[in-house]
Amino acid sequence: MDVIKLTQRLLAFDTVNPPGNETSCAAFLHDLLTAAGFEAQLYPMPDGRTNLVAYIGNGTGKPLAFTGHLDTVPLGNRPWNVSPFAGDIIDGRLYGRGSTDMKAGVAAFVCAAILQVDRLKQGPGTLLLITCGEETGCDGARHLVQSITLPPVAGLIVAEPTLNRPAHGHKGVLWLKATSRGVTAHGSMPERGDNAILKAARFIARLEKFGFDTPAHPVMGRPTVNVGTMHGGLNLNSVPDLAETEIDLRSVPPMQHAKLKTQIEQLAKDDAEITTLLDLPPVWTDPNMTIVKRIGDISAASTRASVAPASVSYFTDAALLQPALQNAPTVILGPGDPALAHQTDEYCVVKNIIQAVEIYRALLNDFAKT
Numbered sequence: 470m471d472v473i474k475l476t477q478r479l480l481a482f483d484t485v486n487p488p489g490n491e492t493s494c495a496a497f498l499h500d501l502l503t504a505a506g507f508e509a510q511l512y513p514m515p516d517g518r519t520n521l522v523a524y525i526g527n528g529t530g531k532p533l534a535f536t537g538h539l540d541t542v543p544l545g546n547r548p549w550n551v552s553p554f555a556g557d558i559i560d561g562r563l564y565g566r567g568s569t570d571m572k573a574g575v576a577a578f579v580c581a582a583i584l585q586v587d588r589l590k591q592g593p594g595t596l597l598l599i600t601c602g603e604e605t606g607c608d609g610a611r612h613l614v615q616s617i618t619l620p621p622v623a624g625l626i627v628a629e630p631t632l633n634r635p636a637h638g639h640k641g642v643l644w645l646k647a648t649s650r651g652v653t654a655h656g657s658m659p660e661r662g663d664n665a666i667l668k669a670a671r672f673i674a675r676l677e678k679f680g681f682d683t684p685a686h687p688v689m690g691r692p693t694v695n696v697g698t699m700h701g702g703l704n705l706n707s708v709p710d711l712a713e714t715e716i717d718l719r720s721v722p723p724m725q726h727a728k729l730k731t732q733i734e735q736l737a738k739d740d741a742e743i744t745t746l747l748d749l750p751p752v753w754t755d756p757n758m759t760i761v762k763r764i765g766d767i768s769a770a771s772t773r774a775s776v777a778p779a780s781v782s783y784f785t786d787a788a789l790l791q792p793a794l795q796n797a798p799t800v801i802l803g804p805g806d807p808a809l810a811h812q813t814d815e816y817c818v819v820k821n822i823i824q825a826v827e828i829y830r831a832l833l834n835d836f837a838k839t
Contacts, residue, residue, distance in 0.1 A: 470583050472826050476576040477556030480565035486540035491601040492519040494539045505583045518601040520613045526594020531623040533836040534596040537575035538603035541567035547813045562816040569805030573817040574628030581829035592837040603786050606747045610786035614793035624760050624798045627787050630805025633772050633824055635765050636779045640689055641720035641751035647741035653710040662708030666701040668740040669712040675736050686721035689780045693719045722753045749788035754798045764800050767831045771824050
């Protein structure tokens with residue numbers, strides 16, 4: 470298995486989300502893994518998109534699980550200097566949309582698993598969870614955990630970009646829409662109407678001063694709130710009767726999103742109705758767990774970088790997969806550079822991809838002993 474060629478092959482599939490179109494890419498990996506001896510199954514979604522689950526092992530003990538998504542974000546408005554789907558290698562960098570986030574990571578754990586296939590057959594083995602629709606809110610992972618029962622696993626490696634250094638979790642995300650309703654009237658007679666934008670503005674002013682009733686997390690820090698969008702009114706000379714505000718809340722353990730939403734509803738009073746757009750809990754695994762320390766030691770042996778408790782700023786499919794895997798210890802560990810995710814001329818350093826295979830093979834070998 471040549472992990473660089475495999476990464477290039479995955480990049481050649483245009484899986485920009487929306488619409489995604491991950492099915493052909495998932496089918497390619499399905500055939501590759503099946504030919505290598507894995508039990509692989511495609512799980513289509515109603516919209517035609519597809520998740521892939523593959524397993525190899527002898528059924529004894531808990532396998533080590535890996536997960537990654539196949540969809541990518543749009544290319545953006547700025548022109549690319551390289552083809553986003555060609556996988557060109559320039560000065561040790563492999564370019565392409567999704568190279569760092571996160572097709573190089575998927576290629577690395579698929580390659581590592583295939584290279585270790587003979588040994589994996591004789592022990593607990595590995596479980597590969599390859600999803601669609603992560604970039605728009607973990608749609609594929611949600612459909613997967615609602616469709617099948619996932620088996621217990623020893624641990625979950627999320628191959629999202631971390632420069633091959635382990636991270637132990639990420640903040641949760643609660644996206645809310647606040648809908649403010651009013652009564653329209655002529656702009657010259659505002660007293661006859663009820664201005665929805667002013668209602669939204671009053672709510673936003675209170676939201677700016679909102680204090681979370683939770684202490685800062687020792688690694689993730691404090692929860693945050695951001696007003697991301699605000700739309701209201703149809704024309705200048707009318708009193709607007711509708712305004713919509715979208716709010717991005719990031720939570721830390723042990724916060725509960727149901728309670729947080731109730732607090733925002735109370736803050737809105739009669740100025741807005743609150744509905745949920747996305748609800749993903751925070752992910753956190755104790756860095757002092759034995760299994761987590763082993764993962765850290767193995768990655769450090771390759772990167773020569775010290776390991777310390779860490780988190781990432783983005784959310785991952787682990788928000789849904791970890792609870793479905795009976796809260797298995799979860800580590801985010803992949804070859805990409807998080808600073809390059811979603812960027813124009815996105816790339817992943819070739820040596821990091823090769824290093825990720827080395828780390829994943831060492832992990833699979835180590836866990837095969839348990």
